[in-house]
Amino acid sequence: MPTYVPIMLDCENRICVVIGGGQVAERKIKELLTGAANVTVISPSITVALRQYRDQGKLNWLPRKYAEGDLEGAFMVHAAADDPEVNRRVAEEAKARGIIANVTDQPALGSFIHPSVLRRGRLLIAVSTSGAGPLAARAIRRKLEDDFGTEYEEYLDSLYDMRKMIQEQVSDTAARQKLLRKACGPDMLESLRQGTFRLRSPEEIRQWINDNQEE
Numbered sequence: 001m002p003t004y005v006p007i008m009l010d011c012e013n014r015i016c017v018v019i020g021g022g023q024v025a026e027r028k029i030k031e032l033l034t035g036a037a038n039v040t041v042i043s044p045s046i047t048v049a050l051r052q053y054r055d056q057g058k059l060n061w062l063p064r065k066y067a068e069g070d071l072e073g074a075f076m077v078h079a080a081a082d083d084p085e086v087n088r089r090v091a092e093e094a095k096a097r098g099i100i101a102n103v104t105d106q107p108a109l110g111s112f113i114h115p116s117v118l119r120r121g122r123l124l125i126a127v128s129t130s131g132a133g134p135l136a137a138r139a140i141r142r143k144l145e146d147d148f149g150t151e152y153e154e155y156l157d158s159l160y161d162m163r164k165m166i167q168e169q170v171s172d173t174a175a176r177q178k179l180l181r182k183a184c185g186p187d188m189l190e191s192l193r194q195g196t197f198r199l200r201s202p203e204e205i206r207q208w209i210n211d212n213q214e215e
């Protein structure tokens with residue numbers, strides 16, 4: 001089992017091919033669509049949900065079996081057919097073309113795997129067991145759901161606004177870093193825990209920067 005390197009991929013408008021249109025393909029495609037990828041599914045059949053996405057213009061569907069050459073121009077591929085031989089051939093084409101590949105039934109033939117994911121707006125927590133036990137990854141993710149509630153969405157939106165304004169308004173590196181540490185520090189987290197957290201307006205952020213710079 002490899003030691004994986006975690007990264008966050010920008011798939012927006014990139015061509016992501018998925019071979020197979022069953023339950024597993026559906027799960028991977030939902031993540032790809034969340035990332036605004038340009039998804040093409042190649043599979044004789046697809047699930048009801050995938051058919052809906054196709055009808056809504058959210059993905060392309062080629063209703064046929066995989067054929068060599070299908071990966072031309074692709075950024076990424078998921079081999080999610082229920083036939084190990086098909087998935088192996090997809091993995092081989094991906095390797096020959098230098099395309100990153102997720103092979104759902106034989107992960108060692110591909111170049112990346114999916115973690116279990118918890119999203120709270122801009123916060124993304126990814127849990128992986130490196131392939132040892134996907135259900136354990138899911139169980140750990142579910143446990144984290146209690147600690148990281150929906151309030152984190154607002155928290156990170158606010159942090160994003162504050163960080164942008166601090167970067168724009170404070171040119172001195174040391175002062176900027178001090179403010180950035182304060183911005184995500186105990187005050188904000190405490191109000192988050194007490195349920196009193198609220199988004200600051202640009203004017204309030206400007207005021208906060210002034211008040212805290214003077215200290």
Ligand SMILES: C[C@@]1(CC(=O)O)C2=NC(=C\c3[nH]c(c(CCC(=O)O)c3CC(=O)O)Cc3[nH]c(c(CC(=O)O)c3CCC(=O)O)/C=C3\N/C(=C\2)[C@@H](CCC(=O)O)[C@]3(C)CC(=O)O)/[C@H]1CCC(=O)O
Pocket residue numbers: 027028102103104105106107112113114115116117127128129130131132133134135137138141
């Ligand atoms: C986390 C999650 C993300 C996602 O898929 O989005 C994910 N699998 C999930 C569910 C799940 N997977 C399986 C079951 C049935 C129960 C069981 O067998 O345990 C269930 C439960 C279900 O389906 O309900 C079976 C299974 N999975 C893999 C194999 C092949 C093998 O291990 O060799 C087989 C045997 C197939 C067979 O026997 O035919 C392989 C992989 N699955 C991974 C990810 C990667 C490693 C993740 C890690 O551990 O870090 C990796 C290596 C590759 C990849 O898929 O990227 C998602 C939970 C999402 C969530 O709810 O949060």
Ligand SMILES: NC(=O)c1ccc[n+]([C@@H]2O[C@H](COP(=O)([O-])OP(=O)(O)OC[C@H]3O[C@@H](n4cnc5c(N)ncnc54)[C@H](O)[C@@H]3O)[C@@H](O)[C@H]2O)c1
Pocket residue numbers: 019020021022023024025042043044045046047064065066080081082083084086103104105134
């Ligand atoms: N990685 C994971 O998380 C995970 C979890 C469970 C199962 N699996 C494995 O993933 C694979 C898919 O599982 P599933 O539950 O989605 O299966 P499924 O039976 O629901 O779907 C299989 C899909 O593959 C398509 N297909 C079959 N032959 C094809 C071909 N030649 N070209 C293109 N498409 C083809 C079928 O039309 C169908 O849409 C299985 O091998 C399964 O063992 C992986």
